[in-house]
Amino acid sequence: MTDASIAIKVQNLRKQFRVQKNREGLKGALRDLFKREYTEVAAVKDISFTIPKGEICGYIGENGAGKSTTIKMLTGILVPTSGDLEVGGYVPYKEREKFVRRIGVVFGQRSQLWWDIGVVESFQLLRKVYRVPEAEYRQRLGELTDRLQLGDLLHRPVRKLSLGQRMRCELAASLLHNPDILFLDEPTIGLDIVVKTEIREFLKQMNRQYGTTILLTTHDLQDIEALCTRVIMLDDGNIIYDGNLEELKTRWGKGREITFRLHEPVSLDTLNGLTEGLGVTWSKENELAASVWVPFEAAPVSVVLSRVVGAVEVGDVSILEPNTDDIVREIYKSGSAEARSDSPAPERSGPDPDKRDGNGESGDGGHRGGVEEPEAGAGPASDAANGDGDNGGAEPQTAVPAGSKGAGRLA
Numbered sequence: 001m002t003d004a005s006i007a008i009k010v011q012n013l014r015k016q017f018r019v020q021k022n023r024e025g026l027k028g029a030l031r032d033l034f035k036r037e038y039t040e041v042a043a044v045k046d047i048s049f050t051i052p053k054g055e056i057c058g059y060i061g062e063n064g065a066g067k068s069t070t071i072k073m074l075t076g077i078l079v080p081t082s083g084d085l086e087v088g089g090y091v092p093y094k095e096r097e098k099f100v101r102r103i104g105v106v107f108g109q110r111s112q113l114w115w116d117i118g119v120v121e122s123f124q125l126l127r128k129v130y131r132v133p134e135a136e137y138r139q140r141l142g143e144l145t146d147r148l149q150l151g152d153l154l155h156r157p158v159r160k161l162s163l164g165q166r167m168r169c170e171l172a173a174s175l176l177h178n179p180d181i182l183f184l185d186e187p188t189i190g191l192d193i194v195v196k197t198e199i200r201e202f203l204k205q206m207n208r209q210y211g212t213t214i215l216l217t218t219h220d221l222q223d224i225e226a227l228c229t230r231v232i233m234l235d236d237g238n239i240i241y242d243g244n245l246e247e248l249k250t251r252w253g254k255g256r257e258i259t260f261r262l263h264e265p266v267s268l269d270t271l272n273g274l275t276e277g278l279g280v281t282w283s284k285e286n287e288l289a290a291s292v293w294v295p296f297e298a299a300p301v302s303v304v305l306s307r308v309v310g311a312v313e314v315g316d317v318s319i320l321e322p323n324t325d326d327i328v329r330e331i332y333k334s335g336s337a338e339a340r341s342d343s344p345a346p347e348r349s350g351p352d353p354d355k356r357d358g359n360g361e362s363g364d365g366g367h368r369g370g371v372e373e374p375e376a377g378a379g380p381a382s383d384a385a386n387g388d389g390d391n392g393g394a395e396p397q398t399a400v401p402a403g404s405k406g407a408g409r410l411a
């Protein structure tokens with residue numbers, strides 16, 4: 001991959017937070033008053049990946065895995081502890097003014113719009129922040145209004161919008177300056193299925209038409225399936241998988257289920273006889289419906305199909321693929337995406353000595369309580385939607401708005 005074709009390049013990126021320790025009891029609290037003790041929490045542990053221009057990449061992991069911390073470094077909100085990163089040709093925390101004009105950011109749980117003023121007035125302010133020429137802004141606003149159906153919303157104050165309406169406005173706000181790279185942190189959180197689908201369609205369109213590179217963090221794997229050609233999976237600050245979703249399913253899925261609707265009743269004995277020696281398991285739902293479980297290590301699905309379809313009258317066949325949610329849940333549980341022993345041999349990239357070092361606070365869903373980190377610059381917009389105090393509430397919003405494809409890299 002040439003440098004010109006790379007949107008995001010991350011090398012040995014690390015972020016450690018200094019967190020104050022609270023000693024137990026009254027005596028401990030008194031001691032804390034006079035002598036504070038700190039501990040280091042490594043949220044992101046020397047990760048490396050490269051994202052080519054025009055790719056939509058999913059960035060997933062359990063609560064506390066380090067996703068938001070990575071996005072904050074990539075958008076220039078947080079300064080890394082060590083490592084190198086380059087986004088759109090800039091080092092995000094160093095060249096912020098120029099950098100923010102190249103990127104768009106949507107934090108699903110925060111707003112980059114001003115709460116009490118009309119949506120279009122927020123857009124106007126953002127136009128000035130990004131120095132978008134008036135004519136270009138008009139044209140872009142027209143297009144986004146049309147695609148995201150914002151017509152009725154533009155003159156309403158943001159606080160009067162529903163979550164779905166606000167999210168459509170947030171997306172428009174992040175794209176007014178036509179950024180090359182879009183960072184989306186949980187963009188569909190809390191939305192109903194209709195709005196989620198509209199947003200996914202819109203993102204696909206933007207990616208197709210403008211070649212916008214998108215890095216997306218989400219807990220909704222449907223987002224990933226609908227949008228992403230590639231997924232990077234994080235666990236406890238380490239990358240445990242980097243590759244495409246299909247490959248992950250093949251490596252981790254246990255098998256497939258084929259369901260047959262039969263024209264006439266066929267006994268289980270007959271079905272077992274047809275597939276003898278293939279290592280599959282039959283079950284019957286009723287007289288005219290039978291299913292066969294085909295583990296990946298057994299015969300290929302095509303062999304099972306040809307033996308059955310050639311011998312009995314079949315009305316309909318459906319093949320059930322491995323369920324992504326189940327697979328990813330299982331990987332999260334084990335903390336590793338190493339290939340299963342019964343799967344094809346993986347391409348290993350070596351063990352990570354930093355794994356499971358007891359530092360993580362997985363599952364807490366929140367950080368906080370740490371020493372506030374110095375952050376680069378301040379953005380233009382209010383934090384009205386959800387000022388949860390993360391990073392001292394000083395996160396710039398709009399102004400801070402978000403490895404190579406091919407074989408999955410397993411860590």
Ligand SMILES: Nc1ncnc2c1ncn2[C@@H]1O[C@H](COP(=O)(O)OP(=O)(O)OP(=O)(O)O)[C@@H](O)[C@H]1O
Pocket residue numbers: 017018019041042043061062063064065066067068069070359360361362364365366367368369370371372373390391
């Ligand atoms: N400002 C901070 N101070 C101290 N620790 C922090 C800070 N920000 C994050 N952490 C810690 O870093 C780790 C990773 O947090 P991060 O928010 O990046 O995870 P995440 O994958 O985005 O989780 P979620 O899905 O819950 O948003 C957690 O252990 C968290 O407690």
